[in-house]
Amino acid sequence: MSAVIDTTATRNAAATLVGGRSPLATGAADRAIAFDARGDISLGRFQREVRAVAASLPDAPCAINLCEDRYRFLVAFCAAAVRGQVTLLPSSRAAAVVDEVLAGHPGSYCLGDHPLVPQPPHYHCLPSQLPQAAGEALTIDSDALVAIGFTSGSTGQPSANRKYWRSLQASTVQNLAALADLLDRDGSTHVVATVPPQHMYGMEMSVLLPLLGPVAVHGARPFFPDDVARALGEANSPPLLVTTPVHLRALVQSGVALPPLAGIVSATAPLTAELAAAAEARYGCEVREVFGSTETCVIARRRTAVETAWTPLPGVRVVPQPDGAAVHAAHLDTPVVLADLVEVSADGRFELRGRNADLLEIAGKRASLGDLTRKLLAVPGVDDGVVLQLDACDGPGVRRIAAVAVAPGLDAETILAALRKQVDPVFLPRRLRCVDRLPRNETGKLPRHAVLALLDG
Template sequence: MKPAIPCNGPEVAALLTRALDPAQEFVDGGTTLGSVHGMAAWLRRQFADDLERQTLCLATDNRDLIAAALLSSLAGGPIVLLPYSFSAQALSGLHQATGCRHALVDPEQPPPPGMEPIRPLGEGGGTAAPLPAIYPDEELLRLYTGGTTGAPQLWSKTGTNLFGEALFLAAHFAVSSSDRIVATISPAHIYGLLYSVLLPLVSGASVVPGIPSFPEEIVRCVRERKATVLVSVPPHYRVLRGKGCLGDALRLAFSSAGMLDVTDNNAFSLANRCGIVEIYGSTETGGIALRNRSCGERGFTPYSTIDWQIHNQRLQIRSPYLSPSLPLDAAGGYLANDWVEADGATAFQLRGRTDSVIKVGGKRVDLEEVKAAIKYMQGVSDCLVLALPDRGSREHRIVALVEGPFVEIEDIRTLLMTRFEPYALPGAIKTIDRLPVTDNGKVDREAVLKLFMP
């Protein structure tokens, strides 16, 4: 592979030195860019006397505070810790695992146990105060994700990883100060962080406050605020079906954090003047590729900043957005956890995850194949197929949770028996009105596990 196109270090550095209109709104109808930079400078000064670089837990989903913390970290301030949940248990676990002594919190919000609260609101004075020299290649952020196994995982990100990707997105999609962003996903998720904090920060766009999640909330927010950009997830696009046009101002819609159903995509595209841009990537890799099926794109086209090839049916990439925590080969390449197939010379199609294949009784079962068979039954909106540890055994038991309350479980079993060997059949099948999901649009694994507990 050729080397990936590097991020422009001076361009990242210019974030703290470029001419800035302090009156430009970062939060629509609220905090200005000047105030964000002022808070960042104030926050940087709080840690100026520390001989060793500290860490700062983000116990808030306020985008202006998060933006200030990231700018401060970019300037050599504390490394930002982003928990996978704001629950007391998750924050307490983060403190115990990292020894973090400070937490950025909202006014009047109690700090997490064992941490000293930092509340910079109002300290910026609305002035874009100067920040010291920045360090784009130093560690900026540590993200804690829930992980598919339920065990938290830690991923590091540098300033170049995060701000470099945001700069690419701003240029590629021509996002500017005339744009207004509505995001239905928390900025505590890497996708929400990139598109509703970093993207407006580097482009001058404003982000609408709050995180609407119910369909009526989303529709009202986009229409009333005359949003030009919608940042959402597949479960939210599903509930928007039948809600009509979201407004003539909307020109971009993004989807990530899971595969978007083609029916949901088509319904949205027919009702609105823009299609949905699907983003393929992960917390650890950053964004990798995109597609817009309303433009006839079947496959995903990698970002121009990424070098890629298909190796043994898997995607191998070299990217400036890869977490330093990832295991790379000698040439700096990373082998992604998905089976792919070339779609012409410039794109690829996803064919399932490598970790979806398990062994039952020594025989291979592809959970994605079982899921696909169920999902395309009449009356099924979505489904989840998992392999759960079987108590008292080293084997796994396969279970299926089906979104389709009027589908008969026996009909599902009958279909699967015609397609798969007995060892590949789910031992337990349950139907539900809606798959349980977290605020970030991911399947709520804990809630799913409770449904199958004996």
């Protein structure tokens, strides 16, 4: 399955102007870059608003973009880039996380689209009516540092990853090629995303795609199934839904009807084949899962309902290593090593075999936390859950295994009794706590510190 498709959109996305500067956005001034219930927003209007907002921003090296409205996030991100400011993308918009990132980048400020209580320090709020200013087409230095993305901390402490405009352009070319057969070949594809633009997956699929490809993005970030259906219904052609397994499961279980879709894209957490197949059957379109990380951006794709192997995007090569996998890609200056263990076939496709940190070895036996979590979720009545290894040891050098489950009507003993039928006794959770919900973040991930706090609470 080849994803190498040469299109005008991908060529435009990679364009670099004389003097080492690249266009901020590609396409004709009248093409749609965003839409909502009121209709399309043109690229020309967008550029006028970016110019005016850029002129109003305070002088600073960096900004944390907290805009809730996706279109305003897009304007604010580009305005900061035009001013030479780096957009900081914390793993969460929680006040403590924002304060920590601000402390690590002195002189920075927060940028938002409505009043916040409590108000973050050095807060700049966009006006309700965005100003406009005429001028020449906007460009950015190709080597400019435009963003720093922070990992979610699901396996430990968040880390910072620097993103340059040229690398984001190159990765967008790959994403456009990977999604080409889901996009409208003769016009603009409308995209509705449930993932926040502050997340790297949301940035790639709902900020960079409309900037550099034939895509218009909905200004909202719908959360509940009815809201998702309403936003999709505001597109003037079959839209592409960009979502996560958590949101997709809620949609399927809700029974809410959706308009005809161009396709569904999922990421941020493993998507089960069962959920992918159920969504394809209900909505009559392909569910395409993409694989990547904050460090690498999207690097591979698969149709999860019918295949387990991942197809690398154009220019991407995955090489197994003892401690994980090295990712070689055109948009990466140097190979990036991920903790994922992979098995690569002769054609370059690969399958995930767990994460290095997830592997367990107790009493000469081996298992993985990912597989144990899948078995927990397979217990009838368990709606959500996770298995993890604690820092404390139980015996010489053996770290305890614990679990948290959302299972209305079940207790811990009932769940453990079901697990005993599938799990070797040495890998049974020594602690299992039932809770009303898991502390998932906006993309459905579970920060380790939040799960540990839930266990101790």
